Amino acid sequence: MSSDQGQTNWPLQMEKIRDARDEAAFAAVFAHFAPRVKAFLMRSGTDAAMAEECMQDVMATVWHKAHLFDPSRATLSTWIFTIARNRKTDMLRRDRRPEPEDLTWGPEAEAPQEDVIALQQETTKLGQALAMLPAKQRDLIEKAYFGDLSHSEIAAETGLPLGTIKSRIRMALDRLRHAMG
Amino acid sequence: MTDIKHHLTDSLLMAYSAGTLPEAFNLAVAAHVSLCADCRATLEGFDAVGGALLDEAREPLADDSLAKTMALIGQGAPAVRQIRVDPVLPGPVADYVGGGIEAVRWRPAGIGVRQAILPTSSSATARLLHIKAGVAVPDHGHRGTELTLVLQGAFSDEDGHFKRGDIEVATEAVEHTPIADTGDDCICLAVTDAPLRFKSLIPRLAQPLFRI
Ligand SMILES: [Zn+2]
Numbered sequence: 001m002s003s004d005q006g007q008t009n010w011p012l013q014m015e016k017i018r019d020a021r022d023e024a025a026f027a028a029v030f031a032h033f034a035p036r037v038k039a040f041l042m043r044s045g046t047d048a049a050m051a052e053e054c055m056q057d058v059m060a061t062v063w064h065k066a067h068l069f070d071p072s073r074a075t076l077s078t079w080i081f082t083i084a085r086n087r088k089t090d091m092l093r094r095d096r097r098p099e100p101e102d103l104t105w106g107p108e109a110e111a112p113q114e115d116v117i118a119l120q121q122e123t124t125k126l127g128q129a130l131a132m133l134p135a136k137q138r139d140l141i142e143k144a145y146f147g148d149l150s151h152s153e154i155a156a157e158t159g160l161p162l163g164t165i166k167s168r169i170r171m172a173l174d175r176l177r178h179a180m181g
Numbered sequence: 182m183t184d185i186k187h188h189l190t191d192s193l194l195m196a197y198s199a200g201t202l203p204e205a206f207n208l209a210v211a212a213h214v215s216l217c218a219d220c221r222a223t224l225e226g227f228d229a230v231g232g233a234l235l236d237e238a239r240e241p242l243a244d245d246s247l248a249k250t251m252a253l254i255g256q257g258a259p260a261v262r263q264i265r266v267d268p269v270l271p272g273p274v275a276d277y278v279g280g281g282i283e284a285v286r287w288r289p290a291g292i293g294v295r296q297a298i299l300p301t302s303s304s305a306t307a308r309l310l311h312i313k314a315g316v317a318v319p320d321h322g323h324r325g326t327e328l329t330l331v332l333q334g335a336f337s338d339e340d341g342h343f344k345r346g347d348i349e350v351a352t353e354a355v356e357h358t359p360i361a362d363t364g365d366d367c368i369c370l371a372v373t374d375a376p377l378r379f380k381s382l383i384p385r386l387a388q389p390l391f392r393i
Contacts, residue, residue, distance in 0.1 A: 035239035052243050056250045064258040078232030085200040098208040101215035101272030127233040145199040145234050
């Protein structure tokens, strides 16, 4: 197994964690994702100490919920993102985070390999589309995901009227979708 | 389930994915997504955007990071909340009610209308509305955004006809008079980020009392 992010077979590592409680597989997942989760929390406005603590909690959840990871529905990055986002809501706002029914990513049977590969390819395309967005649109997406900002707060911060912000986010999304199609 | 006509907006789904909505709005989004495969697919797309952003940046860890995480894992898994199944209330709503539709503690809120406020953080309000078949909810406008998700029966207003699973996204400018269909009583989940303003005098006086 290479440590290169493009080469690592994350679904396989997660299977080892799920089936064998394999600590070496977890160490590999941790080495790759823990620094990213910590950065994500800090970009959301958490200080380093709190981000470290919250990250450990997120990674422990990755271990405990390994059986719920379904690689045909989300890449490991996406799945860990949802865990980090939920933990961020709990920790920063002390809100509960209602989740949709039946989003227990739990596959009873193994996911078909072609679905797993197709999803990974699509997600790679999404990452590339995101990287190629013009700076202004890129900014708005980052604000939407990392700021604790509602649309009206974004308007106040950038001095732009609400309608413009909404249509720009929409345009950014249309572009993302287009790039993925 | 497949004939849902009124959906969430992209910006609400994106904000839900990003985790920036008030709790009451999260509840309405989670409830609609529980009933709507289309919005669920869009939401999974936005989660993938979040995953792509997660991939981009790294921060150095504390020296004992992995050891501490393994110690945390050793303390055991947190208890998992059981998902309730109810024919009317989607899982996340049943979770807030603490049971199925029969467990809702209704309070009168005008003629033919009952409501139950759900316990969310105060930045926005979530409540269940029970509107008797054929009854009109008093004409009201509102200052912020209002989401109304139909859970049973149906209603009509200036924007159209809304059935189970349909969600009305009403912004500030909209003044509307929802009327429940004759036949079944209508049950909705309604979420607002600002108090409603009723036009007729009596509901306005009643407003502080009923928190609507
Ligand atoms: Zn929908």
